[in-house]
Each structure stands twice: as structure tokens, then as C-alpha cells.
Amino acid sequence: MTTILGTRLPLIQGALAQLSTAPLVSAVSAAGGLGVLTTVDLTPTTLAAAIAAVRAATDQPFGVNLMLQQPNMAALIPYLIEHPVPVVTTSAGTPKAFCAALQAVGTKVVAVIPSVKVARKMVALGVDALVAEGMESGGHIGTSTTFSLVQQVTAAVDLPVFAAGGIADSTGVRAAEALGAVGVQSGTAFLLAQETPIAPAYQQALIAADDTATVVTGRALGDAVRCLANPLTAAYFAAEADGADAAALHALLDGSLGRAIAGDVDHGTMMAGQIAGKLTQVASAQAIVQAMYA
Ligand SMILES: Cc1cc2nc3c(=O)[nH]c(=O)nc-3n(C[C@H](O)[C@H](O)[C@H](O)COP(=O)(O)O)c2cc1C
Incomplete structure (x- = not known):
């Protein structure tokens, strides 16, 4: 190999x-x-x-x-x-x-x-x-x-x-x-x-994560993404439960990895795997x- x-x-x-x-x-x-x-x-x-x-x-x-x-x-x-x-x-x-x-x-x-x-x-x-x-x-x-x-x-x-x-x-x-x-x-x-090139706050969230710290967003959109649970993912799941349409869900998620990379760990998607724990x-x-x- x-x-x-x-x-x-x-x-x-x-x-x-x-x-x-x-x-x-x-x-x-x-x-x-x-x-x-x-x-x-x-x-x-x-x-x-x-x-x-x-x-x-x-x-x-x-x-x-x-x-x-x-x-x-x-x-x-x-x-x-x-x-x-x-x-x-x-x-x-x-x-x-x-x-x-x-x-x-x-x-x-x-x-x-x-x-x-x-x-x-x-x-x-x-x-x-x-x-x-x-x-x-x-x-x-x-x-x-x-x-x-x-x-x-x-x-x-x-x-x-x-x-x-x-x-x-x-x-x-x-x-x-x-x-x-x-x-x-x-x-x-x-x-x-x-x-x-990632914000220290994202890295600290990874270090703080335990084995169950990740969730999967985007399943309703056919685009499942594993990331650390945070206020953004809570807002996403609340919107999904409320029957929000795809446009509203996209509005929450689109561009959100960039926000996390820049250090907004509350409103960004901190993509991460379960091994983060x-x-x-x-x-x-x-x-x-x-x-x-x-
Ligand atoms: C922040 C982040 C961004 C990723 N971006 C891509 C990508 O652009 N293209 C891709 O093929 N895989 C991407 N992946 C998947 C990784 O390349 C890799 O397959 C995956 O992280 C392996 O699992 P692990 O997270 O448990 O190590 C990404 C993963 C993470 C955590």
C-alpha cells in the first residue's frame, strides 16, 4: 500500500x-x-x-x-x-x-x-x-x-x-x-x-468533548453531518421538530463550518468524529x- x-x-x-x-x-x-x-x-x-x-x-x-x-x-x-x-x-x-x-x-x-x-x-x-x-x-x-x-x-x-x-x-x-x-x-x-488553521476555541471544545459529545445534523436534508453538539445543533433539532422546511434548515447550517473555524463555537458547526472524546x-x-x- x-x-x-x-x-x-x-x-x-x-x-x-x-x-x-x-x-x-x-x-x-x-x-x-x-x-x-x-x-x-x-x-x-x-x-x-x-x-x-x-x-x-x-x-x-x-x-x-x-x-x-x-x-x-x-x-x-x-x-x-x-x-x-x-x-x-x-x-x-x-x-x-x-x-x-x-x-x-x-x-x-x-x-x-x-x-x-x-x-x-x-x-x-x-x-x-x-x-x-x-x-x-x-x-x-x-x-x-x-x-x-x-x-x-x-x-x-x-x-x-x-x-x-x-x-x-x-x-x-x-x-x-x-x-x-x-x-x-x-x-x-x-x-x-x-x-x-482553526480557532483555539474549536480545539478546546474538541479536548473537552467526551464519547457522546457529537450529534448528526442534516439527516432531514439528505446530508448527514457529524459535529459537536452546541447551541446551533440544538436550534437545528428544534427547527426540525417544529417542521421547518429545507430552506429554513439550510439557513441555519449553510456556511456554519466557517463560523466554527473562525471561533464562533455557539453558532458554528464544529465537525468532529466520535473519537474526539x-x-x-x-x-x-x-x-x-x-x-x-x-
Ligand atoms: C472538520 C472536518 C472536515 C472534513 N472535510 C472533508 C472534506 O472536505 N472532504 C472529505 O472527503 N472528507 C472530509 N472529512 C472527513 C475526513 O477526511 C475523514 O474521512 C474523517 O474525519 C475520518 O473519520 P474521523 O473523523 O473519525 O477521523 C472531514 C472531516 C472533518 C472532521
Whole structure:
């Protein structure tokens, strides 16, 4: 697996919308994992600058994440075919239209999947590897738990599978390997990296979180998101119970990750996985990598 990624460790730092920018990505890659750039809100010009910043900081492989529901995909995909990067990870959709074109320029395509059914579709497409992401994860989630999903995906397909959802240290890594995964993708743990451009109040909320601190908003909108419970999530569930329509629910949630990142921990969405309860401190990306692979 490390041969496919070109990394020393079978560890992917999961893309973190608006947060996995060049400082975090280059630090993870330099530490032996695969740092993955977020492309949320980027244009080809700002993506080029982010890629250049990673390359200036490390000669190690890195990835670029394509969240396929984002409106900028039509501009970024042609850019990445013209200007290849080592790895592209895809989520929230199918890379069918461009997978072969990326591979033709030497890019490995890793698809994040929530079910065996989607895993099989990705195998048929010819992707290089899979991330099986359970619903313990922070951010946008499916419905299967990591424990059930990973062992069924690894049994069903003949591709390297990384486990994601609930993994923050070597205990999680060993569990993932026992389920048949070749490695892991971790997201929530890297929210506590010194290199992550996130408000201290969001990081302190993660440290204060216990095992039951997260809730899932957006189910009524077909867009389930795991995040820390706070006054915003309480307002969301109250509005849902009152029969608020989709527009009203969107008005509460849209743009709310940005508010949390800026430090408004009452009115922002603090995306986080259930493993937040195990996190105790802000640390360097390198230390977070070493906690998973000593
Ligand atoms: C704040 C936050 C933002 C995320 N943004 C993205 C994203 O833009 N694209 C994506 O594919 N996954 C995204 N994820 C999912 C992570 O890449 C990763 O798969 C997930 O966090 C793994 O589970 P864990 O949170 O239990 O470690 C995000 C997760 C979090 C916590």
C-alpha cells in the first residue's frame, strides 16, 4: 500500500474542508503519512498556490481531495489533469468521468466510500484504493459503522482498503488492521494539529468533548453531518421538530463550518468524529502521526 501512495506509512490525513491547507498537509507528508489538501472554495489559481506551498515545504507525496458536490469541480479537475499530483482522493460522488484521465497522467485515485455497494462500483471503475469511512467520522457521513463496514468491504473487494472513522492512535490502527484494512485515514485527530488553521476555541471544545459529545445534523436534508453538539445543533433539532422546511434548515447550517473555524463555537458547526472524546491536547502533526504509527 505504501508503494501505491509512495509514503513511508499507510496513513492518510483525511481532507478537512477549509482546514487541510499547505502547512498541515506538508507536515503530515514530511512525517511519513499522506497529507491531503482540501479544495473547498479553491479556484485553479489558489489550488496551484496551495500545491506549490506543499512542494516548497516537502518533497514527499501528498494528495488533493475532490469533494464532488462542490461547484468548483468543473474547473479543478481539468487543472489536475494538466498539472498532475501524486494522489487524488474523491468523496461525495463518483470519479467515473475523470478517473482514467487522472491515472493516465500518473495520479493514483483513492475513493472514499460508505458501503459495499459503492465499493464494488469503484472497483469496476478501476480506482487504485478505497477509504471505507464509517459513520463515527466527523463531517459528512453514511450509515454503517467503521467496525461493520471495513470488514465487509475488505471481504468483498480485491483492492487495498484504508479504514476511516474513529481512528486517532495506535489502538485504532491495530483494530483497522484486524478488520482487514491495509492502513487508515484519520480526520478528527488532525483538527488538534498545531499546523491546522482553526480557532483555539474549536480545539478546546474538541479536548473537552467526551464519547457522546457529537450529534448528526442534516439527516432531514439528505446530508448527514457529524459535529459537536452546541447551541446551533440544538436550534437545528428544534427547527426540525417544529417542521421547518429545507430552506429554513439550510439557513441555519449553510456556511456554519466557517463560523466554527473562525471561533464562533455557539453558532458554528464544529465537525468532529466520535473519537474526539479520546483527544486530550493540541500537538504537532508529526506527534499525531507518531501516535498512530510509532
Ligand atoms: C472538520 C472536518 C472536515 C472534513 N472535510 C472533508 C472534506 O472536505 N472532504 C472529505 O472527503 N472528507 C472530509 N472529512 C472527513 C475526513 O477526511 C475523514 O474521512 C474523517 O474525519 C475520518 O473519520 P474521523 O473523523 O473519525 O477521523 C472531514 C472531516 C472533518 C472532521
